Amino acid sequence: MKYEAVIGLEVHAQMLTDSKIFCGCSTKFGSEPNTQTCPVCIGMPGALPVLNKRALEFAIRTGLATNCKISNYSRFARKNYFYPDLPKGYQISQYELPICEHGYIEIVVDSEIKKIGITRIHMEEDAGKNIHEGAGNYSFVDLNRAGVPLMEIVSEPDIRTPKEAAEYMKKLRAILRCLGVCDGNMEQGSLRCDANVSIRPVGQKEYSIRAEVKNINSFKFVEKALEYEIKRQIKVVEEGRKVIQETRLWDSDKGVTESMRSKEEAHDYRYFPEPDLVPITVEQEWIDEINASLPELPDAKSKRFVSEYGLPEYDADLLTSEKTLAEWFEAAVEAGGQPKAVANWIMGELTKLLNEENKSIEECQLKPKQLAEMLKLMDKGTISGKIAKAVFEEMYRTGKDAETIVKEKGLVQISDELAIEKAIDEVISKNPKEVERFKAGDEKLLGFFVGQIMKLTKGKANPQIVNEMLRKKLL
């Protein structure tokens, strides 16, 4: 039998606000334990929460960018459970009336656009962190993270393949980063993903029993964890057993999901409206204001890159997946670079060099204008494409301009026909046998001659001229 998977994702995104969601403590990452705490986020008796308006604004921004309906009346709720990293014994979250509902985002899989529904986006506070290392018989609790604002973004069960899930995550991350509401770092935990997964025979309409997969803590594991879980469920069904409703943890070392708790062991969170916070009423005027201030989103930008710069969709999608990448591209084009050439250099050499050093484009000392200048040198024939690669890498490492590098290293292309003819003659006289074979019809040898000439001219000969002259001489 053929099966298809039904997947819904619950994504937790840490908001990039300066202060926590219900108090004025800093959200800075990596400080000494418990130095960013106060009576409110530590859960002191009598302390009360007050909503950070910035967090609300970020949630609304995200809702608008994902085509959600923004609720004019929304409410916080308490989610009750005991855990040492949860100082109040409940998490302030949203339950019945979330701030955003009924949205969608579009992904492209196999050149087809697919809409993935967003059920809801709600605000909540993060918990602290339990630390078990170096404590002997005890554990430590660090509450610096307690109260950091989160958004929970819940998708509809519209995702059918692990690939679609990965594309959804990529698109969502691009949107969050473009909005500046989350840095999207899965490894550091500022973006977390839980997946609800079930399988059903192709053609079946009803959903089957699902399992929740937690702890998918890296982008590269989204697909892997889901692939594993789908295979596991198919195997269970084919062996005549039943998939049970449970929570499973992804173990990236072993590459498997393992049962954490069954439905019977599931918590009863006893949600009820948070009486310490008044319901949130949002004026339409403010929503409109936020809407007007939204930046150009990745999808719109990608479409514009296709129409305005004539880029292929693939290039446009890639360049618009990161706001900073898109900005870099546009700056280089603005400085006179031919769009497709600029795109090729960014997606090729630049990405390769950045990846080698695990750097982001913001950390790159090479400026867009410098790429544009280098492309001009190529157009003028001052340097060849081959030399350009070396020049580009030098620009990337030193931050020097292409022209300076070309001068310093004497890399100016030889376009002087006399000089090239001299080199050709030398190569021909040194390789009479190859000349014979070529004349007899072995066309492949042309590459050999070009290589020898380039070697002789230290790569500086203009390859186009070399090709033309060589053919004339040999035929």
Added chain:
Amino acid sequence: MELYRLSISEAKELLDKRKITAKELLNSIYQRIESVDSKVKAFVTLSKEKAYEMADASQKQIDEGRSLPLHGIPVAIKDNMCTKGIRTTCSSKILADFIPPYESAVTSRLNENGYVLIGKTNLDEFAMGSSTENSGFFTTRNPWDIERIPGGSSGGSAAAVAADECIAALGSDTGGSIRQPAALCGVVGLKPTYGRVSRYGLVAFASSLDQIGPITKNVKDSAILLNIISGKDPFDSTSAPVAVPDFTKVLGNEIEGLKIGIPKEYFIKGMDREIEESVKTAIKKLESLGAIPVEISLPHTEYAVATYYVLATSEASSNLARYDGVKYGFRAAGKDLMEMYMNTRAQGFGAEVKRRIILGTYALSSGYYDAYYKKAQQARTLIKTDFEKAFNSVDMIVTPTSPTAAFKSGEKTEDPLQMYLSDIFTISINLAGIPAISLPCGFTSNNLPIGLQIIGKHFDEESILKAAYAYEQSTDWHKRKPNL
């Protein structure tokens, strides 16, 4: 002169005229405590050292002519309001050694007005009870008869005011916890409109019902304290951005033509005869002052106690989750985390607190939520609407505060339901979020005080203070003092 007998306004006048010093007044208070508190047992903690520092600071301001409304006035605070550096226990073993690192909003405001904190008063553990018998430490006694309870949960504050162990006090009221003990101790207790006073730093029992208010020797002092503690607080989102008038301004105004509603559901067959008579006589008195009594109906009154005990316990079950032995307060040993949690809460909380946590947890559980919590919210709306409708035709509502006068210690401890009925006349007011004041309106044949409750419209504390003052000034009940 027995300085401890003074009211706020009397003491203030003597202080400002430099006839007495803040230190003399404080000495007198501590001497009084010394001589009577072994009988009354109103205080959990005395903050003597801090009090003398505050009195000195006050005196300096008075001497330099910068006297503020509370400079030099010794005030007692119910021990569920956080006082920085001074133990705040909620009369619970689980917080027996808890010293808050921060100040509650109300005590901050008292501080800004120069008050002298003399100590923290006893209460039913986490304000859950009507007699202070649920205190994790000891029971406070009624100054009028130390065999009897002072009411609760602000029993310590009410008894301290009645016994002249302070000039005034603050209490908190979730279902009657200011008004009922004020009635049983023969003093004035005011529960302001929900949102009038910041709850920041008040250890939460039931967040949507809790409200702090003054317990005082007379109505004027009540208005003076309310002036200081009222107003929007940026640290409490549920505090209301409503303008605060000078509540003392209306005192002495005529009550001619005021319509006072008498709800028939509050005068029922079988109620205590002496209470009924006193309250009816008080209504006559108000009538003689020009008020017009109107019979009204609050038809959903009978659901108030049940509604309250679902909502208050639901909120409490969540509010008290933070006492888990992890961060502060009492921690019992255990072989693992779960056992530590269970031992800490089993040993740290008293029976009534545990009973309410269990009730509330049950009411919020999946499968029961709709039948209990949600239904109770709907009933709460109906009760609120009852009052809104009534206030279309009357300016205020008058009822007894408590169905009985002070009962004997131990009389109701075995029967929680009977104990819950102590708040039958006060609970609806919290559910509706409106203000109400209790003031003395007579005595039983056993010489026990009886309280009159005057209920007002949202944010209309002025009207009930005006009526209460007019009544008080035409009677002598507030002048009587217990023999201690």
